Amino acid sequence: MENLKDIHIGPLVYERVNEQNIEMGRICKFLNSTEKEVLEMYSMKSLDTEILLKWSKLLEYDFFRLYSTHLILYAPVASQNKKTVRSKLPQYRKSLYTKEIIDYMLELLKNKQKTSAEIINHYGIPKSTLYKWISKYRQ
Template identity: 45%
Template sequence: MEENFREIHIGSMIRQCVADRGISFSRIKKVFKVQESDVQFIYEAKSMETELMLKWSKLLEYDLFRLYSQHLILYAPPVSASDKDSRLFPVKEKNIYTKEMIDFIIETLDTGKKTKKQVLEEYRIPKTTLHKWLAKYK
């Protein structure tokens, strides 16, 4: 599934995943107990309730929540030291980069959409990490 992590349209992601996996409408109907028009409405939805998204994740055997996690890793503003002290929840210091994210960043470089310097600055990826990815995945 090709993702655009900046703009997430969950319905179109689900539609693409259903097509990629060849899931029939009869299976979707059986799991969700819906009509075709209801599924079309889901495909057009920009967002959805978490319980429904969890059901779709199970049906598709794909973690749809990962799309939002990757968005946060790539686009959330950095947290200052004073903000860290006042947070209710602990802050995870180390980012975990998924294969989809690495592929997205390498594709961004390969297509010339961004330079290495832009990727390092915008996504706050350590320079050594980026060079390891390029050596390993190119």
């Protein structure tokens, strides 16, 4: 897994374009952009969400998931003492872990980069969840 602490989306889009072997003409037409604009996007750290959505559709890859994974790994866990304010926005459980996140955590343990306690403290993953992953996914 890439280092998701500091996401540079342009190079990741460029990598996917190369993997998919998509011609520049098709990209320009789909994004309604010039070749120069597309080439500039490849070097950008961030892209407008509407553009990123188009890239996701064109390249059949959910680039937004990179940011969701970042939030799961690096966003602080909500404090229990805060007043709960009802939001009209959809609410998501923070504890939805993708296979990539599970693999990443197990890789940290396997390579002895972090201990179980360090993973639990740093990423806010419940102890029971981590040990369940270890028993289920480790060979």
